[in-house]
Amino acid sequence: xxxxxxxxxxEYADAIAEGADLGRGDLEGSPRGGLTxxxxxxRGAVGAAALSGAGALAGSAAAQTSASGKFTGTLRVLTLGVxxxxxxxxxxxxxxxxxxxxxxxxxxEKQPQIAITSPDTFDVFGGYNYQSxxxxxxxxxxxxxxxxxxxxxxxxxxxxxxKLNPRSKVCTFGDGNAPFRTTFVDPDGSTxxxxxxxxxANNKQIVRWIGENGKPIGGKxxxxxxxxxxxxxxxxxxxxxxxxxxxxxxxxxxxxLLNTRWKGRVSLLRDPGIMSQDAAxxxxxLGLMKFKDFxxxxxxxxxxxxxxxxxxxxxxxxxxxxxxxTDSVNLMVSKEVVLESMWSPAVALVKAAGINxxxxxxxxxxxxxxxxxxxxxxxxxxxxxxxCYDYINWNYNGYLGAVIMRQGYYIANGQRxxxxxKSSAGKAAGFTPAEYDYWWGGKPAASDLPGITGKVGDIKxxxxxxxxxxxxxxxxxxxxxxxxxxxxxxxxxxxxxxxx
Amino acid sequence: xxxxSIPEQVGAGAVPPPQAHRGKRRRRDRESGWxxxxxxxPGFLWIGFYLIxxxxxxxxxxxxxxxxxxxxxxxxxxxYRELFNDSTYWENMLSTVITSAIAVVACLVLGFPxxxxxxxxxxxxxxxxxxxxxxxxxxxxxxxxxxxAWTFPLMGREGALNQxxxxxxxxxxxxxxxxxxTLSVRLAMIQLYILFMITPLFFTLAQVDRSALExxxxxxxxxxxxxxxxxLPQTMPGIVIGSIFIFVLTMGDYGTVATVxxxxxxxxxxxxxxxxxxxxxxxxxxxxxxxxxxxLAGVWGITRFANLREEL
Numbered sequence: 001x002x003x004x005x006x007x008x009x010x011e012y013a014d015a016i017a018e019g020a021d022l023g024r025g026d027l028e029g030s031p032r033g034g035l036t037x038x039x040x041x042x043r044g045a046v047g048a049a050a051l052s053g054a055g056a057l058a059g060s061a062a063a064q065t066s067a068s069g070k071f072t073g074t075l076r077v078l079t080l081g082v083x084x085x086x087x088x089x090x091x092x093x094x095x096x097x098x099x100x101x102x103x104x105x106x107x108x109e110k111q112p113q114i115a116i117t118s119p120d121t122f123d124v125f126g127g128y129n130y131q132s133x134x135x136x137x138x139x140x141x142x143x144x145x146x147x148x149x150x151x152x153x154x155x156x157x158x159x160x161x162x163k164l165n166p167r168s169k170v171c172t173f174g175d176g177n178a179p180f181r182t183t184f185v186d187p188d189g190s191t192x193x194x195x196x197x198x199x200x201a202n203n204k205q206i207v208r209w210i211g212e213n214g215k216p217i218g219g220k221x222x223x224x225x226x227x228x229x230x231x232x233x234x235x236x237x238x239x240x241x242x243x244x245x246x247x248x249x250x251x252x253x254x255x256x257l258l259n260t261r262w263k264g265r266v267s268l269l270r271d272p273g274i275m276s277q278d279a280a281x282x283x284x285x286l287g288l289m290k291f292k293d294f295x296x297x298x299x300x301x302x303x304x305x306x307x308x309x310x311x312x313x314x315x316x317x318x319x320x321x322x323x324x325x326t327d328s329v330n331l332m333v334s335k336e337v338v339l340e341s342m343w344s345p346a347v348a349l350v351k352a353a354g355i356n357x358x359x360x361x362x363x364x365x366x367x368x369x370x371x372x373x374x375x376x377x378x379x380x381x382x383x384x385x386x387x388c389y390d391y392i393n394w395n396y397n398g399y400l401g402a403v404i405m406r407q408g409y410y411i412a413n414g415q416r417x418x419x420x421x422k423s424s425a426g427k428a429a430g431f432t433p434a435e436y437d438y439w440w441g442g443k444p445a446a447s448d449l450p451g452i453t454g455k456v457g458d459i460k461x462x463x464x465x466x467x468x469x470x471x472x473x474x475x476x477x478x479x480x481x482x483x484x485x486x487x488x489x490x491x492x493x494x495x496x497x498x499x500x
Numbered sequence: 501x502x503x504x505s506i507p508e509q510v511g512a513g514a515v516p517p518p519q520a521h522r523g524k525r526r527r528r529d530r531e532s533g534w535x536x537x538x539x540x541x542p543g544f545l546w547i548g549f550y551l552i553x554x555x556x557x558x559x560x561x562x563x564x565x566x567x568x569x570x571x572x573x574x575x576x577x578x579x580y581r582e583l584f585n586d587s588t589y590w591e592n593m594l595s596t597v598i599t600s601a602i603a604v605v606a607c608l609v610l611g612f613p614x615x616x617x618x619x620x621x622x623x624x625x626x627x628x629x630x631x632x633x634x635x636x637x638x639x640x641x642x643x644x645x646x647x648x649a650w651t652f653p654l655m656g657r658e659g660a661l662n663q664x665x666x667x668x669x670x671x672x673x674x675x676x677x678x679x680x681x682t683l684s685v686r687l688a689m690i691q692l693y694i695l696f697m698i699t700p701l702f703f704t705l706a707q708v709d710r711s712a713l714e715x716x717x718x719x720x721x722x723x724x725x726x727x728x729x730x731x732l733p734q735t736m737p738g739i740v741i742g743s744i745f746i747f748v749l750t751m752g753d754y755g756t757v758a759t760v761x762x763x764x765x766x767x768x769x770x771x772x773x774x775x776x777x778x779x780x781x782x783x784x785x786x787x788x789x790x791x792x793x794x795x796l797a798g799v800w801g802i803t804r805f806a807n808l809r810e811e812l
Binding site for chain 2: 491
């Protein structure tokens, strides 16, 4: 396994979380020497934070400010590994912003728990957009003012209107918690816009602006406040071993997950919501059943789907159900599986390990996701609040977009990325337009390129990104990661399925 | 040493001390009572804060009402009603108890000879310690690393076990069933936890009075007789403590099951984890409370084999 895996923050978060749950300290290393607290993602600090429910290192609630009123303390960012794929990001942010940015890493299922139960342990919430449906009613987050997000008007319209080009007839919104359905908030009921109805019944404040017809509901203006702006996003699908499954990425269908030719060599992600969507795509592609809304299945649909899935499971279709990002890499590298639901950086790592893996561009469309940068409701000090906005705005200045590009992720204000890469800052950071052409342009690599491990040659000359250019890949969403109304029933049914 | 001292030695604390002796001790206890209390206080506080208080909170949460935003504090028995009607939960409870029972028995059967050899066959203390450290060595690696070793490296399609079986011509095709299975989870549990059995066994076996062994031999007992009459009774506390360790650790384990089983295998622990992961705290807490009750019953059952308080 490559060096990258050694410091993959998601892996640490997962490993530490597992260790914490086992009540074991042996995953908690000692901080690396020579670095000040909070300067880098330190294994020890992250471990301790995770072990103590991210609370112990929270520090004093009072904000530290300089004489001029500028924040000088430590800004705590509750985050997925996605946001800080390398320790360099926190370092760069701290350097650029003039205060310490300290990531608190937690796996995706721990994030809502921390956000709901202890909003005083973080300042910025860097989670997935669908998590806010769960978190918002608890009052742990405060509305984010779009007027303070400098690039807000430069964001892709995917986030506000549902498509890159809202007039496109070819592209699809995708079902479920697509960001244009779940971004805007209306805490005081002043907009007159309807709440998003495809999630938990207690949602009153997350409102729709653009309707399913692509037009503003009631002809209203765009609301000013949001849950938090998206930063990272992508279109997910399945990774497959192309030596065994000899198909081009765009010939693939989600139905392959249930193709008995790959019996015993298929893996799904154990997350109940994501697994259900992938399974639903497969079952519907095979014509076994229909779904009204992939992102919000009814009890009857859930029951039916898992009846089908249990039949396949009992026949030995599935090799494993992975949970940590690195599990999915190991399963593919060890050739235990030939097809699995996967994330783009995992595919990149497997590729870097020399396996002939491809990332499908299924004809039914991708499963989308995006991050949402929220702010804790416990941040009240004006200087600290400003620091939160400064940090969020920093996400869009180019550096982060370039780093996550090598993971296969896109940044919400992508038009700015190429100019930044060409700028002196981009050059100094070691990025090239050729990389942009590969990841965003869908063009053949002009030469061997550095990929996810940072090593030149991760991407070989002439290779092309599966699914094509940014606008091609982002055009066809089947659904978005979602928090469905029947989540309790779903979790229970998934447990029954996994135990069957 | 005269043979008349054997019963006293063997019986150790099991024989109640004479009344007079007891009375004197009680007086002395009263005088030093505050010292004892002071010495015990940090321990009590520690246990109170880190064990009793969380447990009380878990019981409390298990009666709260789930909502989309986590929970509210309206008391309800619905979480328990649901659990009692949840066949998946009880099937998992049964399979978890079976897994734990297998782990306890296997660790005892495999661990006893190791501890016996270390404690009674190795004469030099230095070698004893050296061998004990060697037995510890695998545990210096991360728990997760050892658990992952039981997935594809050992039990996978191209894993070590399949390759050995093919080389030995026992099988011609790799057996995919070995990996990510109940079998691999149960094997891994034994390897991951056996030290918790060997250690207490080693310490109780090391305390066995060598002269009692000699005397037993002198009196004509064969190996089996000595083992049954002299060694086993004195080792019982170690067996009980080791069994409690293994039972408690394996019943609550979810990391090994999740990692080694690759998500195919579930346990009460993984069920609780998935509920907590979905922010269903009341349901998760109720599942945990029932697990604690089964655990306590199991521990109580194990302690029937020896009176720890008197024998230690």
